Amino acid sequence: MVEEKELLGHAKYDKGVILDFYVYRHKKDGRNCVSLSYIEEGKEEVWFRDFFYDDAACAYQNEYLSWYNLIFCSNNYGPIPVVKYMNHAVQDGKKIAATVYPVDSNEYMTIMRETFEDYYCFPYNVEEYSLMLYVSRKGTLNDYFDKDAIMKVYKDCDIDLDKERMDELFSLELKDFAKKETCGFMLHECYGSENLAVLGLLFGYPIESTIALLKDDITMLDI
Structure with a gap:
């Protein structure tokens, strides 16, 4: 589970079911990380991608x-x-x-x-x-x-x-x-x-x- 995350973006779509898409910035394993997740209506949040990068980036x-x-x-x-x-x-x-x-x-x-x-x-x-x-x-x-x-x-x-x-x-x-x-x-x-x-x-x-x-x-x- 991701804690102390900063919301960078959110969008909502209707694909027959409602889908909410989120982009968060946070620390993971001590590193800078931006994660993508989505929630289909009535289901749990799915975290499906992490981008890791150094401060210099x-x-x-x-x-x-x-x-x-x-x-x-x-x-x-x-x-x-x-x-x-x-x-x-x-x-x-x-x-x-x-x-x-x-x-x-x-x-x-x-x-x-x-x-x-x-x-x-x-x-x-x-x-x-x-x-x-x-x-x-x-x-x-x-x-x-x-x-x-x-x-x-x-x-x-x-x-x-x-x-x-x-x-x-x-x-x-x-x-x-x-x-x-x-x-x-x-x-x-x-x-x-x-x-x-x-x-x-x-x-x-x-x-x-x-x-x-x-x-x-x-x-x-x-x-």
Whole structure:
């Protein structure tokens, strides 16, 4: 049982039964930990994932990075269905890029219209989902994040990112991440420390969560 936990996020869904999803920060076995849990109506709380990280991983914070974004990440994280948060998270200033999942062609066209002037918006990976879109702000990663400060955080956590590759990725227009030919990876099939570090920034995940991933410090709980 987790005690003295700080609630970082909560969302409620109706999947035929009511499901409450929670994100908590706490200490576990003397280490920093963020845990994900959910409760189905009438059942006990299920703790299903832990992210462990050192204090140094928290040194860089940014308005576009949050544990709340991780709940709604683009690959349908955990038990949570694809939800409308993803469709407007960029427009609402929560993150700088997202793959979004309109429920029908009307919503698809609405998102295309509302992002036409101020954002990039393109069809993306339609083989996976026929109505999927990539939505991002304009500019480059350099316009939103401090690359040197971020690389220092990774180094302080014993992860050395290749400066040349990071310079290359930070200089790309955000629209270029919609094409493997320009950025070098698919957003939903991403490998390599530098690519994953940048993907986390694009989709608004906390740096400490990406560090936990790269250090294999994420665990599934016994349920």
